[in-house]
Amino acid sequence: xxxxxxxxxxxxxxxxxxxxxAAQTYxxxxxxxxxxxxxxxxxxILARALAQQLTDRWAQPVIVENRPGGNSQIGAEYVMHAxxxxxxxxxxxxxxxxxxxxxxxEKKYTLDDFAPITGLGVSPxxxxxxPSVPVNSVADLIAYGxxxxxxxxxxxxxxxxxxxxxxxxxxxxxxxxFTPVHYGGAAPAINDLMGGHIQFxxxxxxxxxxxxxxxLLKVLAIGSRERLKEFPDTPTMTEGGLQGFExxxxxxxxxxxxxxxxxxxxxxNDAVAAFNDAAFQQKALAPSFIYSIAGDPNDFADMMRRxxxxxxxxxxxxxxxLD
Numbered sequence: 001x002x003x004x005x006x007x008x009x010x011x012x013x014x015x016x017x018x019x020x021x022a023a024q025t026y027x028x029x030x031x032x033x034x035x036x037x038x039x040x041x042x043x044x045i046l047a048r049a050l051a052q053q054l055t056d057r058w059a060q061p062v063i064v065e066n067r068p069g070g071n072s073q074i075g076a077e078y079v080m081h082a083x084x085x086x087x088x089x090x091x092x093x094x095x096x097x098x099x100x101x102x103x104x105x106e107k108k109y110t111l112d113d114f115a116p117i118t119g120l121g122v123s124p125x126x127x128x129x130x131p132s133v134p135v136n137s138v139a140d141l142i143a144y145g146x147x148x149x150x151x152x153x154x155x156x157x158x159x160x161x162x163x164x165x166x167x168x169x170x171x172x173x174x175x176x177x178f179t180p181v182h183y184g185g186a187a188p189a190i191n192d193l194m195g196g197h198i199q200f201x202x203x204x205x206x207x208x209x210x211x212x213x214x215x216l217l218k219v220l221a222i223g224s225r226e227r228l229k230e231f232p233d234t235p236t237m238t239e240g241g242l243q244g245f246e247x248x249x250x251x252x253x254x255x256x257x258x259x260x261x262x263x264x265x266x267x268x269n270d271a272v273a274a275f276n277d278a279a280f281q282q283k284a285l286a287p288s289f290i291y292s293i294a295g296d297p298n299d300f301a302d303m304m305r306r307x308x309x310x311x312x313x314x315x316x317x318x319x320x321x322l323d
Contacts, residue, residue, distance in 0.1 A: 026086055026263050027060045033089045033253075036075025036096060038068045042204065042288055046120055046251050047091040049284040053274035054267075071158065071322075072096040073108045080113045084258035086267060091120065094250045095161055098308040102315045103160040103322050111308055114254040116301040118268050119293035120275055121285055122250040124224040125166065127237065128208050128217050129200040130193055138221050138240025141200065145176025153179045155189030155201040160320055163189070165311060166202040166223075166247045168318045173242060193217065204249050205231075206289040223247030230289065250293060252300060268297055 031054070035047045044066065051062040067075035076096050082088035090096075101110050127138060133152070135141045144152060156164035159182050167178055181198050183189040186207055192198050194216045202223070211217045221240040222228060237245040253271055255264060274280055275294035285292060293303075 026266060027058055030060050031062045031087050033064050033091050034075045034079050035064055035066050036072035036092050039066050043093050043251055054270055057270045071100055073100055077108045079256055080109045082256050084256040086259050086263035090254050097304055099160055099311050102312045105321055105323055111304055113257050115257055115259045115264055116297050117253040117255055117264055118271050119300045120251045120253055121290040122248045122293050123204040123206055123290045124222050124248040125202045126205045126208055126222050127202050127220045130196050131218050132196055133199045142174045142176045145178050149177035150179045152199040153181050155193055155198040156180055156182050157186040157189055162249055163202050165314050169314050172317055
């Protein structure tokens with residue numbers, strides 16, 4: 001028994017030495033960042049900006065590979081099954097991590113199947129209406145939804161998307177009722193909103209800033225904790241009467257479960273340095289009104305757990321289940 005214990009301790013020491021050596025030589029081949037959406041969206045833009053920064057810091061290329069489909073589950077599941085050596089990573093949005101696992105009757109993955117590295121950025125969402133709708137505040141919209149239940153249509157970018165669940169949460173908080181119209185993405189929903197075919201939606205402020213400035217849309221409130229410096233006259237959702245209501249699409253970086261902590265730490269260090277660099281923020285984040293949330297892996301893990309619990313409550317209460 002004593003000999004077995006000694007052998008076990010030696011094996012554990014050798015394993016730790018091997019992991020430490022792996023971290024020192026990482027990456028020793030090209031690194032792939034999987035994006036579970038088509039090219040051109042905010043997730044893809046962030047991933048490519050990160051990939052360029054990491055390529056500049058490492059002696060290996062970092063390549064973005066788009067694997068869209070299945071409401072982002074295809075790409076996420078691919079990374080889940082990849083070797084946990086830090087050479088296959090996933091950049092995705094909140095819906096992938098904290099919404100999709102609760103939406104489907106058959107779970108493809110859970111948060112526990114990934115090793116959190118860092119949050120990347122958050123894009124606060126705006127509550128935006130067509131100018132013809134006779135409301136000028138969050139309180140007006142809620143009053144309308146109570147007085148005429150279901151009369152106002154709101155656009156989403158898919159069943160179970162943040163644009164859908166945000167309004168479900170508003171209904172839970174206020175007893176107002178609205179009618180969802182589901183689209184395959186944010187762009188067609190915004191087009192129909194500008195055309196007056198739907199009456200309102202919640203969507204990232206960066207996607208509606210230009211039509212808002214042009215007078216084609218009306219923003220009632222923004223889902224940030226505090227007012228944005230770019231729009232100081234626009235209230236937050238909390239100021240509009242939805243106490244504690246915050247909404248924003250956020251994006252993060254994870255690796256397959258079991259990736260050595262030394263490698264996680266190295267990736268985290270370089271990704272955080274990039275996303276918290278003022279010049280990088282101005283060039284890569286500011287044009288889309290994205291704000292860095294890069295930081296400690298444990299803080300990111302805690303945030304994802306809180307978000308997962310919140311959206312599970314909303315999804316269960318609204319009885320939203322997909323096959």
